[in-house]
Amino acid sequence: MKRLMDGIKANNFVIIGRAGMDFFPDPPGTKTEDGVTFTAALGGSSANIGAGICKLGGKAALVTRVSDDSIGRYCVNQLKHYGVDPRHVTPVGGEYRNSLAVYESRIDDHQTVIYRNGAADFQMNEADVAAVDYRRYGALITAGTVFAAEPSRAATFKAFDLAKDAGLPIIFDVDYRPYSWPSPKVAEEVLSRAAAQCDMIVGNDEEFGFMAGHIDKGLNKARALSADNAGLVVYKMGQGGAITFTEGREIRTGIYPVDALKPTGAGDSFMAGLMTSLAAGHDLKTSILRGSACAAITVSKPGCAPAMPDNAILEQFLADHPGPTDA
Template sequence: MPGLISGILQNDFVVIGRAGMDFFPHPAGTKTEEATEFRSGLGGSAANTAAGICRFGGKADLVTCVSDDSIGRYCTNQLDHYGVGRTHVRSVGGEFRNSLAVYESRVEEHQTVIYRNGAADFEMSIEDVEAIDYGAYGALITAGTVFAAEPSRSAAFRAFELAKAAGLPIIFDIDYRPYSWPSPKVAEGVLSRAGDLADMIVGNDEEFGFMAGDIGKGQAKAQSLANKSAEIVIYKMGEKGAVTYADGDVITTGVYPVTALKPTGAGDSFMAGLMAAIAAGHGLKDAIHRGSACAAIVVGKPGCAPALPNLAELESFLQTHPGPTSD
């Protein structure tokens, strides 16, 4: 796997996808409808992943569109706060708006409400991705929501073409969010096409099951992608850990048990921790463990981006928490 791993080892990523604003009631445990105080944070899977990579000392440039208003400027200010490059972040006017997620810091009866009408990030164009110097990066990362609508869908596939032409490996987080898509049938076809083009694919059992057309066939779908096109496929199963297919090997990994404060943010933190660990020279199994530890840290704190760990926090967690569960 010299192309994929050597690309990640450069620790310099171009990340394509949305940046948004998160609201969460304060203090933890508060229901949204009973809240009198809210905290805010950077949101959006791609932005969170990029921020997590930067928290570990890597480099990440985000490619997206944000609304030309105070919320869009909040998002760009947050990108600056985390050190995420935004040379390729474009502001769009009119009625387009940044996505907003309102979620609670509680697990029991957890509520998340997403606002995505007229989403600014879907205005990313072919011209936006053609302006990127892909040779300046080691790898491209994107999440599935970028494919949910036009012109973002065509732009993302064009970015895949240009990245491959420049020799960049493509890392794809399936990240299926039904509310962003016109129909499940459209999503199944488009996400499957994206998966066929990726060098690394990360998803949970439900997402692979969705791509396969049957939740019970998800793991077989993950294995078939590894056999056909992808060099690494990580099939996540929540508290049951993950199964990874890599270069003919099957790697099973457990998780770090924690008392979760909320169910959100784990996937983005996992991806950031995984990339950072591989870039630091850890073997794949150890890197997956470290990504799982990052996920455990984030679900134990309020917010998503604000909860992302740095290296010192990750090492402290690994030294003080039992796990991972049996591989």
């Protein structure tokens, strides 16, 4: 646990995973099929986490592949805009393309369409991760989508080995996306293998349930991972808040209710808020609640990376909000 917290306190993260483009119709409330004006923004869980960390004063570098075209260059420019170091973002040619998420800024009948065929980020290979000097960073973060296909899967497991050799703790956002995987069985096996190597695991009740074989077994799976190998496990339950397992303790936290504009971006913003709050010296419960506040802010505005708060916005939200729900 000490190694994990020391790594986080460096507030300098190497993040493995995709950068993509988000596309959503304006104004908020518009259905995609009725859209005339659309806004583009940075997308992809790992890129969003990096953007959120940088907006909150931390440092982050992304390791991935992008398409060698205008969309790939757009993603790199967006990373630079948010302060995410793109030195380990490598273009790949041919027919590989960046992922695209088309979603709506509305809750009722919300629609999201994901384009992931021939995804450029899945072409990240072992040479890409071997080129990283892990000693520059305090901790490694990854999201589960990187394990859905080769060569990205083997490359990420190689990055785990290299990071451990450099003394870095590994932080894993399960981030299970069924459309990326060849089968649920493969996903269950690979994500469980990844989780067993991590110092910190963050996931929702469905994701832990998936790894355990049934949603009713998810809570016990999270508890067991904390006892076996992960010093910190955060079990998220949506409107029900979260249960955090660490060193034999169970910490229950609520959420900050808001009028949500959309359901997307909450998990990425939660991770960014949790990491930077721990790095700033807040205790664990406070840090989890600050992550929850970041998630609430993000779902109340259009976009994901653009909607994530900086420190001034976060502090103002915490000052103005009546407080979290009871755990």
